[in-house]
Amino acid sequence: MQKEIEIALAPESVHDDARIITAGSKQLRVSPERINGFRVRKRSIDARGKQVLFRLRVVFYIDEAYTPPTFFSSIKRVHTAEPVIIIGAGPAGLFAAYRCLERGLKPIVLERGKPVKERRRDLAKINREGVVNPESNYCFGEGGAGTYSDGKLYTRSNKRGDVQKVLEIFVQHGATEDILVDARPHIGTNKLPHIIEDMRNTILENGGEIRFDCKVTDILADFGQVRGVKTSDGDVVRARHVVVATGHSARDIFTLFRHKGWLLEAKPFALGVRIEHPQAIIDQAQYHCAVRHENLPPAYYSLVEQVKGRGVFSFCMCPGGIIAPCATDHHEIVVNGWSPSKRNNPHANSGTVIQINLEDVPDASHDPFALLHFQQQIEHRAFQLGGGDLVAPAQRMVDFVTQRVSNTLPENSYRPGTRSVDLNEVLPSFVHRALRKALPIFGKKMNGYYTNEAILVGVESRTSSPVRIPRDRESLQHPEVGGLYPCGEGAGYAGGIVSAAIDGINCIDAIRL
Numbered sequence: 072m073q074k075e076i077e078i079a080l081a082p083e084s085v086h087d088d089a090r091i092i093t094a095g096s097k098q099l100r101v102s103p104e105r106i107n108g109f110r111v112r113k114r115s116i117d118a119r120g121k122q123v124l125f126r127l128r129v130v131f132y133i134d135e136a137y138t139p140p141t142f143f144s145s146i147k148r149v150h151t152a153e154p155v156i157i158i159g160a161g162p163a164g165l166f167a168a169y170r171c172l173e174r175g176l177k178p179i180v181l182e183r184g185k186p187v188k189e190r191r192r193d194l195a196k197i198n199r200e201g202v203v204n205p206e207s208n209y210c211f212g213e214g215g216a217g218t219y220s221d222g223k224l225y226t227r228s229n230k231r232g233d234v235q236k237v238l239e240i241f242v243q244h245g246a247t248e249d250i251l252v253d254a255r256p257h258i259g260t261n262k263l264p265h266i267i268e269d270m271r272n273t274i275l276e277n278g279g280e281i282r283f284d285c286k287v288t289d290i291l292a293d294f295g296q297v298r299g300v301k302t303s304d305g306d307v308v309r310a311r312h313v314v315v316a317t318g319h320s321a322r323d324i325f326t327l328f329r330h331k332g333w334l335l336e337a338k339p340f341a342l343g344v345r346i347e348h349p350q351a352i353i354d355q356a357q358y359h360c361a362v363r364h365e366n367l368p369p370a371y372y373s374l375v376e377q378v379k380g381r382g383v384f385s386f387c388m389c390p391g392g393i394i395a396p397c398a399t400d401h402h403e404i405v406v407n408g409w410s411p412s413k414r415n416n417p418h419a420n421s422g423t424v425i426q427i428n429l430e431d432v433p434d435a436s437h438d439p440f441a442l443l444h445f446q447q448q449i450e451h452r453a454f455q456l457g458g459g460d461l462v463a464p465a466q467r468m469v470d471f472v473t474q475r476v477s478n479t480l481p482e483n484s485y486r487p488g489t490r491s492v493d494l495n496e497v498l499p500s501f502v503h504r505a506l507r508k509a510l511p512i513f514g515k516k517m518n519g520y521y522t523n524e525a526i527l528v529g530v531e532s533r534t535s536s537p538v539r540i541p542r543d544r545e546s547l548q549h550p551e552v553g554g555l556y557p558c559g560e561g562a563g564y565a566g567g568i569v570s571a572a573i574d575g576i577n578c579i580d581a582i583r584l
Contacts, residue, residue, distance in 0.1 A: 074099055075112065075130045082366035085114070085125040095131045108137020115254035116367070123358050123367060140248075142239050145173050150278035152177040153584060154310040156300055157575075158287050158324075160184075161215020162568045163316035163559025165267070167575030168274050168281075169240060174579060178279040179308060181300065183286035183321075184212030186271075187264040194219065197396050198486040201460030206286065209397040209407065210320040210533070213283065214267040216560075217568040219395065219409055223387070224256040224569050232573035244269035255371065259412025290315075290327065290555065297554035314578050316558040316571075319536040320399045322443065324561065328540060333551055335439035337432075338539040338563045341386065342449065342502055343424030344494065344527040345394050345406045346468065347483050350419045352519045353390065369414045372421070372517060376509045381501075383509035386422035386534055390414045394485040394528055396461045404453035404463050406485065406528050418484045422531040425505045442537035449497065453530045456492045464497050465489035468525040472507045483526050497529045539563030547581040556581065 076098055084090040091111075096103040113128040132138075146169075155171050157164045160182035168178035183206050184190060190212035193204045210216045224241070226234060238250050241258065245266045250256035258266065271281055282302075289301040290313060299309035317324045328335050350370075354363040357370035369390035376383050387407070391414030397407040408420040427442065435441035456464045463485055467477040477491045495503050514521020540557035542549055542564075549555040556578040558564065565571035 072133050072135060073130050074133060075128060078127050078129055079117070079124045080127065082123060082125065082364045085127070085366060091127070091129065092131075095129060099131060099133070101133055105133050106131050107135065108132045110137075110140065111252045113254060114252045118357055118359070118370075121359060123360075123364070142243055144243065146273070146277055147172060147175045148278050149175060149177040152278070154179050155579070155582065156181065156308055156310040156313045157316055158300065158314065159215065159316040159318060159321070159559070159561070160213050160281060161316060161318050161559065162217045162571040163565060163575035163578075164215070164314070165270050165274075165575070166237065166240070166572035167314050167316060167558065167579050168279055169270065170576045170579040172274065172277050172279060174582075176579065176582070178274060179310065180274070180279070180281040181285045181287055181302065181308070182213060182281065182283050184208075185283055187213045187218060187267055190218075191264075197398075197461065201396075201462070201487045203398050203401055203461070205400050206284070208399055209395055210318060210399050213271065214263060215318050216320070216397070216407075216533075217571070218263050218267055219260055223567065224250055224258065225254075226567055226569040231570060232577055234569055234573070236576075237569050237572045240270075241266060244273065257410070257412070257414075259414075260409040261411040287324075288327075290331070292331075292552050292555070295551065295553055297552055312554045312556070312582050314556045314558050314575070315540065315562060316575060316578075318559065318561040319533055321561055325440070325443065325538045325540075329440070333549065334541050336539045336541055336563075337429055337435045337439045337442045338535070338537055339426055339428050340442060340446070340537045341384075341422075341424035341534040342427050342446070343383075343422060343498070343506060343531050344529045345408055345420050345531045346423045346525055346527050347394060347418050347420040348520070348522070348525045350391055350417055352522065352524065353419045356517045356519045369419065371419075372520075374423075374513045374516060374520075376512050378505045378508045381425055381505050383423065383425050383505050386424050386531070388419070388421035390419050391416045392418065392420050392484070394420050394483065396463070396485070396487050397533060398450070398454075398461065402454050403447070403450035404457055404461065404530060405450055405533050406463060406531055407533065416484060420484070422534060423506065423510075423527075424531055424534055425502055427502075427537075431499075431501065439538055446532050446537050449499070449530055450532055453497050456497055457490050461487035462490050463487065463528050464492040464494060465526050465528045466491065466494045467523040468510060468521065468527060469523040471527050472510055472521075474507075481524055481526050483528070485528055489526070489528060494527060494529055535566055536561050536563050547578050
């Protein structure tokens, strides 16, 4: 028989099979000899007490043979099947393509950027020289922004679709099975490229197509029905179904929709800074210890506070991480964060942002580009104050709150470099005021957080798209163009790798042949 129970273990015991069986046998009141194996279903860290514990949901196999989990795939050969054009090879686009294989449809993925290996050279140039390739950067290229933004797979999107299915597809393509059980699953930026390549190979081997350096410049439609797309090299690709999975930074797609007179909407997004601490400060605060135990991962945090009715919250927290330059065009500063799989860098960073609503920006209620232009203005201002070459404006935390320009800046992970400025000159006044109020409160919630050892780097502005491409709730098609499926973060329907992947799957499932 099988019995599922929760057990609690000290960090030094969490990977010790014998101790897991001993704890299980004691709680189940059976002898260890009767347990023939076990399967961990969920694993989380409980740091509420003085003793940090791992809590595990474990299925024990008692008096029966242990059966390891297996993953099944129903992929079909689709070389001559009905084509579906997918614009963008980020999480939404790749999982839409994979779902096409399962449904017997032929995905044709058109990606403006480069494959992951070639893309790395452009990222190196961004970090070393401060030079942005508008078609190949941290946002554009195989895997999209998700490939080089940490690989966090934590999501609240369970009601949108099958999260487990997404995680299992990652495991089938090289991710460790830990992501199936950890409460906050994480792959790591160093491992994601190999997984993305394996997914690409699966798509190609089964008859799908992926074209890189292939920017879509027009979406062809007549009589309210999509007919295909045109690319920058003049090629026309025909299909009755087009999935627009271009990500939150493909501003040219929004311009294309406006040019064609297709419906768009302004959408709230979040704006702020990326805050970096020494990881040791976060470990000490969260684990209540002087030195983190070797079996405990670098600690994370999640903070939120209401300031005069406006939420200030941490976002995309990266333990042992690096702040990355994520601009997609010249003369703008955009920052994000990522971590390698071991999360072994000496710093911890997190976006700390506030919601920008339609009423915060003039004309946003009737101009779908108002929030986008607002976003661009702040990114350009950050570039100017940084002084060029993607040097980012920055300030120590206490100095920011007390409105003093920092005499020096702490060592940090942002490779193009930082420049000490008054961030009040970068951020809108209502954003600046809300952050100044919230940070000392965060310090009361988490000991050591409010410190001048922390640095604020501006600006964290691409948390989500400031424009939404509307779609019908049932058919998931654009209300004015049949066969056109707005998808993922760029269209305003996802907020991370897993939710984008689920949305890609849902859009393919909405296709009726």
